[in-house]
Structures are given as structure tokens and as C-alpha cells.
Amino acid sequence: MYQRDLQIQKGVKNVVRIQFKNSDQKRIIVSNTGTYLFTMFDAINQRQILEKPINILDDGTTLALRGEGEVVFSESDTIDLEVSEYQFSVKYLDPTLGGYVPAYSNTYYGVAGKIKVLNDIYPVLKPSQSVTDFQQTYNDSIQLYQWNSGNIYASPEYHSTGAALHTVALYMTNFKGTVYVQGTLFSSPGSSGRYVTISTLTYDGFSGIDYLNFNGVFSFVRVIYQPAKGPMNYDNLSTAYAGTFDKVLYRS
Secondary structure, rough: OOOOOEEEOOOOOOEEEOOOOOOOEEOOOOOOOOOOEEEEEEEOOOOOEEEOEEEOOOOOOHHHOOOEEEEOOHHHHHHOOOOOEEEEEEEEEEEOEEEEOOOOOOOOOOOOOOEEOOOOOOOOOOOOOOEEEOOOEEOOOEEEEEEOOOEEOHHHHHOOOOOOOOHHHEEEEEEEEEEEEEEEOOOOOOOOOOOEEEEEEEEEEEEEEEEEEOOOOOOOEEEEEEEEEOOOOOOOHHHHHOEEEEEEEEEE
């Protein structure tokens, strides 16, 4: 075999063609000669990744297929592999010796080749934007405190139509109060006055994760939560009554 490095794409079907040659780089007949196996392994951690049979295409008569074999990697073979460089070997079950012998070597008589697992077909998801620190403000018009997530970038360059999907996940613990999900088209919205309310959500002792999906092209979004004021409280700062609003996750 020739020592060419191999490349396969994760998560899709890959077919790798193999040619068996002698030391003079001439193809040799491999039809009906025995079993060949392709082994892929992680040399750093000393673990085998997978082992696949080599399907021999050489039929003994067709010149174009002389010395030809192929290895088929299914989607499930590679979907969980890390994008990295691995090693491979090819071995032959010798019926005379009753064991496996190397069937691959490079110019330097090394019996392991290199194979790279790439991910150039599917897009890689970025993590959601997370907000756990909120800006406290006082709303004079309603005489209650509110907490603001600040401006969360909504990646408008990736959304050319109003059908663009946004998802907001809201994490709460025994929360009582109101949550406002807002959006803006301004490129520099500041801290107030340039947002419109997309949705108003009301809770009465909710614990867990609630979520909201909405569509539209926005430059930024933000989340404002306003805890409820207890009947015996002067303001709405009591977490004993209103619980807590813990986190926002946003992705678009």
C-alpha cells in the first residue's frame, strides 16, 4: 500500500478505496486470499476506535480492479468521534500462519498510517448566550424594582427575513412576578427607550425552566423581570415572597 494520509468526514457515509501493491508499486491480486481488516486507533490514549472489514473488489480477472478493496464507514461509526488525527493499520489473516500479519507499511517500514476525522459538512452549534447578572433599576411610574438582562446580541446578519427564530429559556425558583421579553432594531439601543415588548409572561410561584419562541429580525433582545410585591411588603425586594429569577439562556 501507498502511505497517503486519509481524511474522512464525521457523521456521513465515507468510502475509502485501498490499493494493495508490492514493493515495486505494482498492483497485486488479492481476490480469494483471505480476510483483511482496517483498524483505527488513538495512539495517544492507546485505545482502539473501530475495526472494519476491507471489502475486496478484486475479482481476479478485471485488470482495473486488481488489488482493489474498500472500507465503508457508516454515519454512526464517526458521529461521536472528536475532530482529530488518528492512526490506522491494515492487517491480513494469514491462513498458513493462523494469525494476523501487517498488510500495510510506508516508505520507512512503519506499519501505521495517519487518518484525520474532519467536520466540514455540518455546521457546528455555538453555545447559547447566558445571563446570570441582572441590572437593578427602579421604575418610578409603577414604583417597583425591575431587573434587566442588558443588551443581548441577536445576530441580525444571519436573519434576512422575519421568519428568523429566537428562543429564550427562563430559569426560576418559586418566582412570582412578571417577565418582559423585548427586542430592538437599533444598533446602539442604550439601556432604555428603544425596545418594544415582544411578550409579557406572568408567574405565580413557578419553579423550573420556561421558554419562549418568537420570530423576527432584531439587533438586540433583552429580558426584564419584575418580582411581585407581597401584601405585607413596602417594595418588591423580598425573595422570601417572590422567589428568584435565576438565569436566561438565549439563542437565535
